[in-house]
Amino acid sequence: MKKNSSLTVLFLVGLLLIACSKFPSNSCDVNKPCYTLAPDSLFVELQLTPQSDQDTIFVSFYEGNVDDGELLTTFTTSFDREYFYVPVRKRFSASARYKRGDNFYTAIDGQYISVKSSTNCEQTCFDWDERVLDLKLKIDEQE
Amino acid sequence: MIFNKEEGSKRKPATFTFVLALLSIACSSVHAQSFFIRNPLESMGAQPHLSISGEVYANTKDVLLDFGIGIDDVGYDYTARLNFAFRPYTKTVLTEIEEKEWRQYFERLYIISLDLEKRFNFILFGDNNRFGPYLASKFGYFLSDYRGMSKHPNQGFKIIPAAGLGIQFDHSTFSLGYLFLNNGTDDLNGMLQFKYAFTFYKTNN
Numbered sequence: 001m002k003k004n005s006s007l008t009v010l011f012l013v014g015l016l017l018i019a020c021s022k023f024p025s026n027s028c029d030v031n032k033p034c035y036t037l038a039p040d041s042l043f044v045e046l047q048l049t050p051q052s053d054q055d056t057i058f059v060s061f062y063e064g065n066v067d068d069g070e071l072l073t074t075f076t077t078s079f080d081r082e083y084f085y086v087p088v089r090k091r092f093s094a095s096a097r098y099k100r101g102d103n104f105y106t107a108i109d110g111q112y113i114s115v116k117s118s119t120n121c122e123q124t125c126f127d128w129d130e131r132v133l134d135l136k137l138k139i140d141e142q143e
Numbered sequence: 144m145i146f147n148k149e150e151g152s153k154r155k156p157a158t159f160t161f162v163l164a165l166l167s168i169a170c171s172s173v174h175a176q177s178f179f180i181r182n183p184l185e186s187m188g189a190q191p192h193l194s195i196s197g198e199v200y201a202n203t204k205d206v207l208l209d210f211g212i213g214i215d216d217v218g219y220d221y222t223a224r225l226n227f228a229f230r231p232y233t234k235t236v237l238t239e240i241e242e243k244e245w246r247q248y249f250e251r252l253y254i255i256s257l258d259l260e261k262r263f264n265f266i267l268f269g270d271n272n273r274f275g276p277y278l279a280s281k282f283g284y285f286l287s288d289y290r291g292m293s294k295h296p297n298q299g300f301k302i303i304p305a306a307g308l309g310i311q312f313d314h315s316t317f318s319l320g321y322l323f324l325n326n327g328t329d330d331l332n333g334m335l336q337f338k339y340a341f342t343f344y345k346t347n348n
Contacts, residue, residue, distance in 0.1 A: 064293075065291055065292050065293040066291050066292055067292050067293055067294050068293045068294075093290075093291035093292075094291070095291070102243055103243045103244075103245060104243060104244050104245065105237075105245045105246075105247060106244075106245070106246050106247065107247040108246060108247065108248055108249075108289070108290070108291045108292060109249060109290050109291045110290045110291025110292070111290070111291075133291075134249070137247065138235045138237070138247060139237065
């Protein structure tokens with residue numbers, strides 16, 4: 001009984017390892033879009049909490065992290081979206097400073113802009129994740 | 144049958160007491176066979192065995208999952224495990240860095256800890272099953288990851304005590320307790336602890 005239990009556990013662990021490991025895919029889906037050219041740059045979207053006419057948001061955009069990266073640009077805006085065209089395979093981050101009454105709130109987010117490759121119908125295809133920096137102020141969303 | 148209201152009302156407390164006495168006798172005879180009190184500090188000598196555990200810590204604002212592997216000494220009723228806990232999602236946290244200056248981060252949290260636990264099982268029932276309170280402590284290191292930041296303020300060593308009740312069967316232990324987690328913020332202070340542990344050892348069956 002105990003030997004069977006050990007074998008069962010080993011079998012399940014083995015199944016798990018096989019399921020989680022990556023094997024080369026031999027799939028071919030002709031309807032699936034395939035971008036054969038790897039992009040050098042992509043757009044990054046900064047999502048902000050829209051402001052009234054009197055209030056503006058102070059935004060800073062960095063290559064790297066906010067606390068030790070290179071400041072690329074700063075600007076003020078009252079819109080809910082801003083876009084930057086940035087090179088891939090680099091990390092970018094941003095901060096957005098809001099004023100609420102007497103308090104100042106700075107929302108910070110960052111992301112590594114990556115490009116993934118896969119094979120479809122014996123062709124190398126490139127794909128990328130959603131590139132969004134969420135700088136919306138959550139206390140506004142909870143109210 | 145003539146029912147005398149006054150007589151009937153006098154009989155009710157007596158009847159109730161009689162039934163209660165019967166129940167007490169019946170239950171005590173059952174307890175005499177299935178339950179008995181033991182000295183929670185007595186031991187059966189060192190019997191360390193391999194043990195694994197899975198835990199959930201939760202309060203109204205946060206959830207952490209924890210997995211551990213280590214030693215469970217069923218003789219001295221203590222365990223020592225190496226545990227890894229993590230928040231299974233990214234959480235928005237708000238931190239006051241100066242007066243009227245707040246920072247909003249997206250945080251992922253990990254805790255690596257050595258968990259020590261001592262059980263004080265004072266009730267034995269059934270076939271060597273045990274019930275009783277426990278005291279525990281996590282000696283852990285908090286690792287937090289803030290998106291967009293290289294420095295992580297919520298990081299460092301912490302000692303986190305816990306206490307609760309546990310019920311121990313043949314190889315399995317179920318525990319429910321409270322983790323006195325004081326992280327300096329309102330969100331993470333105090334969490335309920337649900338734990339299941341499995342101990343690998345040969346029984347006499």
